[in-house]
Amino acid sequence: MKENVIKLHDKKFKVMIPAAKIEEAVAAVAAKINEDYREKRNPLFLGVLNGSFMFMSDLLKKIDFNCEISFVKLSSYCGTSSSGDVKCLIGLGNNIEGRDVIIVEDIVDTGASIEHMVEELKTKKPASIRVCTLFFKPKAYQRQIPIDYPAMHIGNEFIVGYGLDYDQLGRNYKDVYVVTE
Secondary structure, eight states, X not given: OOOSEEEETTEEEEEXXXXXXXXXHHHHHHHHHHHHHTTSSSOEEEEEETXXXXXXXXXXXXXXXXXXXXXXXXXXXXXXXXXXXXXXXXXXXXXXXXXEEEEEEXXXXXXXXXXXXXXXXXXXXXXXXXXXXXXXXXXXXXXXXXXXXXXXXXXXXXXXXXXXXXXXXXXXXXXXXEXXX
């Protein structure tokens, strides 16, 4: 039975986006990437852990060209808000010079993490860098880095599920939940 309300730590969350809508959004963004990258030579999909793991997995199942996959781990969240202080926890081991790189994020809100990551990647001289995110919060976005492949636009709600967490809980749910209290 699907849970309509879940409790994580001290907060309750209700379903905001059902899994079927997420699946449609993932398929649509994968189709755009397939169109843009079909002729490229082995682009690198670079997932940002921990949040992007579910999105990255489902997205790559719909990619129909040869590609490589790697992960980095960044963090800027504490509780339900971004600290604004981006920390690179696990670095990139791949040589990306002359390569096309697609960053895969779970959510982009202020853009601090994306800006930090793109600036770091530029020092490694890739051919191109594009950003793909499952959720984009345009009203919260404060940077100039283009978000090339946003699967879904949302407001400034705090959400969990489908890889997103509240202090490490909630990532495992297939639906996306919004805080109710």
